[in-house]
Amino acid sequence: MKITAIFAALAMRAAAVGVSGAAEGFAKGVTGGGSAAPVYPSTTDELVSYLGDSSPRVIVLTKTFDFRGTEGTGSGTGCAPWGTGSGCQVAINQNNWCTEYQPNAPKVSVNYDKAGSLGITVKSNKSIVGSGNAGVIKGKGLRIVSGANNVIIQNVAITDINPKYVWGGDAITVNDADMVWIDHVTTARIGRQHIVLGTKASKRVTISNSFIDGTSDYSATCDGYHYWGIYLFGSSDLVTMKGNYIYHTSGRAPKVQGNTLLHAVNNYWYQNSGHAFEIGQGGYVLAEGNVFQNIVAAAESPISGQLFSSPDTNTNAVCSNYIGRACQLNGYGSSGALSQADTAFLTNFGGKNIASASAYTSVVASVNANAGQGKL
Numbered sequence: 001m002k003i004t005a006i007f008a009a010l011a012m013r014a015a016a017v018g019v020s021g022a023a024e025g026f027a028k029g030v031t032g033g034g035s036a037a038p039v040y041p042s043t044t045d046e047l048v049s050y051l052g053d054s055s056p057r058v059i060v061l062t063k064t065f066d067f068r069g070t071e072g073t074g075s076g077t078g079c080a081p082w083g084t085g086s087g088c089q090v091a092i093n094q095n096n097w098c099t100e101y102q103p104n105a106p107k108v109s110v111n112y113d114k115a116g117s118l119g120i121t122v123k124s125n126k127s128i129v130g131s132g133n134a135g136v137i138k139g140k141g142l143r144i145v146s147g148a149n150n151v152i153i154q155n156v157a158i159t160d161i162n163p164k165y166v167w168g169g170d171a172i173t174v175n176d177a178d179m180v181w182i183d184h185v186t187t188a189r190i191g192r193q194h195i196v197l198g199t200k201a202s203k204r205v206t207i208s209n210s211f212i213d214g215t216s217d218y219s220a221t222c223d224g225y226h227y228w229g230i231y232l233f234g235s236s237d238l239v240t241m242k243g244n245y246i247y248h249t250s251g252r253a254p255k256v257q258g259n260t261l262l263h264a265v266n267n268y269w270y271q272n273s274g275h276a277f278e279i280g281q282g283g284y285v286l287a288e289g290n291v292f293q294n295i296v297a298a299a300e301s302p303i304s305g306q307l308f309s310s311p312d313t314n315t316n317a318v319c320s321n322y323i324g325r326a327c328q329l330n331g332y333g334s335s336g337a338l339s340q341a342d343t344a345f346l347t348n349f350g351g352k353n354i355a356s357a358s359a360y361t362s363v364v365a366s367v368n369a370n371a372g373q374g375k376l
């Protein structure tokens, strides 16, 4: 290569700061802040301002933004529905949850960080991108606001949101939105949900290459495994989960219901002390090419929604009618298995962007190499 060509290539790389790659699956085509000039917030206030203003933005995180302590401490009487052992989570009495739903649970005093309770407002047309392994948000999550669309969260770690407290805060909230891509994100030590799609329509969402780390000193199952993983409760949601590492959880990873079509492909579930899937009424799940290793129950029983679990190659051929190719088998090691082959809902994939699938045999190596913040 000539020197001038090398300089041109370097200039292009420098200009390309921002989002890497493109979303697969339902949120294919999402552009976030597009070609807006990147901004580099230096304080928590600046980060909040860039995420919540109405300009398209490419927001590059080059450091840790620690929100802990920025809004003071909340205290009061909460409850301990899962016991008072030192490894148990306890609950804040948010919206009278303890008094209404857990009247017989032991009362406990709670002291939590208020910053965690509500995520940072994220408006439309934003890319939030970590630089290398530097982009970390501590003590507060991201909340894509009602009506927002076109948001990319890539290569960011969101951690340490009141891990002791249920209702202490969620890492990523989407509710009443469209076109959201969560990619190469790590979430760890969270009070409530790592990712939650609320009851309103979240429409098209892709969650890829992300690391849901359920390791926690406090758990609703009191065993170091986080219960509140991924909650997909939409009224009209299309969710692709591809290439994610869902580690050390004990439930709701994911819980799918409402009216949610989930394509779960090439994900790796490892070490779960309870169940991975919970499929309630209105949850429609196509699971293919995933690996379940050391998972007590791949799905909680009973399944009230519909599930096509790609059980064998003969059955999997039917996928060609709906997604244009056969479905891939899932792999199981020392693990409970999914075994259901509902096909009625597969017609819902018609006309949608469908993620590709690799054989499950390549998933562990690929997820270990790629999933999470800092692995881009």
Ligand SMILES: *[C@@H]1O[C@H](CO)[C@@H](O)[C@H](O)[C@H]1NC(C)=O
Residues within 6 Å of the ligand: 054, 056, 124, 125, 150
């Ligand atoms: C987001 O960007 C699109 C395309 O540029 C534009 O049409 C839309 O109005 C923007 N949305 C908001 C809320 O600014």
